[in-house]
Amino acid sequence: MPSDQFYDDDYNDGRSGGLVAKESAGDNAAPLSISEISNLLKRTVEDRFGFVRLRGELSGVKRAASGHFYCALKDDKAVIDGVMWKGGAQRLAFRPEDGVEVIATGKLTTYPGRSKYQIVIETMEIAGEGALLALLEKLRARLAAEGLFAPERKRGLPYLPQVIGVVTSPTGAVIRDILHRLADRFPSRVLVWPVLVQGEGAAAQVANAVRGFSAIQPGGPVPRPDLVIVARGGGSIEDLWSFNEEIVVRAVADSTIPVISAVGHETDTTLCDHAADRRAPTPTAAAEMAVPVRAELVNQIDEMGLRMRRCALRPVTLGRERLDARVQRLPKPEAILAAKAQKLDELSERLRRGLQDRATAKGRSLQQVAGRLSLPLLRHRVQVCDERLARIGLTPRLLERRWMLARDALAPVNRVLPQLDPRLPLQRGYALVKSSSGAALTTREAALREGSLVIEFRDGELPVTTGEGTEAATPRPAPAKPARQSSSPPRQGDLF
Structure with a gap:
């Protein structure tokens, strides 16, 4: 068969693909668009699986900024995506985490944008008590790794608290047991912060109450508690779950007031007990720990x-x-002083003999020195000194030369010194204003403070007053300048 004949037959066959799509004879089914088939699949899945309950393990848990919750439910063989809208996510009684086995209730739908099917979750619960305990242990390990349960964080309880804050339900038997026990042991002032102890919103209320007690300032209208008791009666693990929430545990750990946790009975243990400074087996025991008898x-x-x-x-x-x-054993005063008196007499005698011996020795020494002080010896020493003085050769020329060097060094100073005379400007027409005591005045304010002034001119002084008129007085002649001494030093005569 020729090759071109093969392609013609294949092209004309309606059951085989060709280059251009053609409608076959008797074919009345128009091709569907991708959106149309996606919508058909979506309606089919939603009609067939409008209500389902799935059990699986959470994976890829994340919460979007819009508040919607996305995750995946899986078992050992399959995975299905899940989404929970903001309203349902806010009503969750626990915090979803990877690895938690849950039972999700909702409806199946498709997501045409990715050709995937998923479940729109309306409610989600933990699958059994075992899964709940596994979630609890996982949360406990994570918070313990942060150090919230460390023993060094625990604080001591006040011995006698003046004000006790209680976080519990105001209508239960717990608050009555606490008040009754406090009244029996040590009546104290109690502040009750009413909260829900189970159900939706209980964890947030308990956390806000603990933080609220810590926020009370000392000295305000509401007294600040010295001790806080978080209390609740017994119940199942689901009933006590609010006290296992992370928000409550962190609030108790961050409290600035010592906290006693009294949640449940003796066999009940919550994460709140680990974070508190002291755990009480019952609310009544918490009251006994709080105050003494x-x-x-x-x-x-x-x-x-x-x-x-x-x-x-x-x-x-x-x-x-x-x-x-001790009085009986004390000696008599005469016996105490006898030894000292005897020693004093002995020292007095030794002192007298010592002075005599020293005076005798000094006299002998003086006689030896006086023997060496003779007139010929002194004359000989004077003669030796005269001869040494004559050899020195001190002449007037040496002294004159030193005087001339000193005079030349002072000549520049003598030339500058007249220019620094404060009365030299008086020769050029200036005047010097002085107070009555002779102090120079340089400002107008200083002159106004003086009652009378003295103005010195070149040829004398003029007393004036600072009033309206001036008073003239006999001019006083300027003080005569001291005669300038000759710059040349006097000549010194010959010493010899």
Whole structure:
């Protein structure tokens, strides 16, 4: 068969693909667009699976900025995407995390943009108590790694708190048990912050209450508690789950006031217990931890007062007995002074002999020195000094040369010195204003403060007053300048 005949037959066959699409005879089905087939699939899936419950493990959990929640549900063989809109995500009773097994209720739908099917989740719950415990252990390990449960973070409780804050339900039996126990042991002031202890919104209310007590400032209209008790009665793990929420655990760990956690009964343990400074097995036990017994304190104070009085009197009694015993052993004053008096007499005798011996020795030394002080010896020393002085050769020329050098060094100073005379400008018509005491005045304010002034001119002084008129007085002649001394030094005569 020729090759061109093969392609013609293949092209004319309606069941085989050709280059250009053609409608076959009797074919009344128009081709569908991608959007049309996607919408058909979407309606089919939503009609067939309008309500489903799926059990699987969460994976790829993330919350968008819009508040919508996206995840994937998987088992060991398959995966299905899931989405939960903002309204349903806000009503979740737990925080979804990867690895948590849940039961999701909703409807299946398709996402044409990616040719995928997914479940629109309306409600989501943890699949059984085992999965809930696994989620609890995972959260506990993560918070413990952050150090929220570290023993060094624990603080001591105040011994006698004046104000106690209680976070619990105001209508339950817990608050009545706490108040009754406090009244029996030590009546104290109690501030109750009413909250929900289970259900939707309970965790946020408990966390806000703990933070609210920490935010109270001392000295304000509402007293700041010295101790906070977070309390709730017993129940199942689902009932106590609010106290396992991360928001509550962080609020208790960040509290600036010591916290006692009294959630559930003795066998119930929550993450709030780990974060608190002290865990109480029951709310009644929390009240017992908070305050001591008043009657026991009164008895203890009375006993300590009696012991204090005994302790105060015992040293006095013992001191009196010891004083009497020591008085008996004290020697007489005459016996104490006898040895000292004898030593004083001995030292006095030794001093007298020592002075005599020293005076005798100094006299002998003086006689030896006086023997060396003779007139011929002194004359000989004077003669030697005269001969040394004559050899020095001190002549008047040496002294004159030194005087001339000093005069030449002072000549520039003598030329500049007249120019620094404060009265030299008076020769050129200036005047010098002085106070009555002779101090020079350089400002107008200083002149106004003086009652009278003295103006010095070239040829004398003129007294004036600072009033309206001026008073003239007999001019006083200017003080005569001292005669300038000759710059040449006087000649010194010959010393020899």
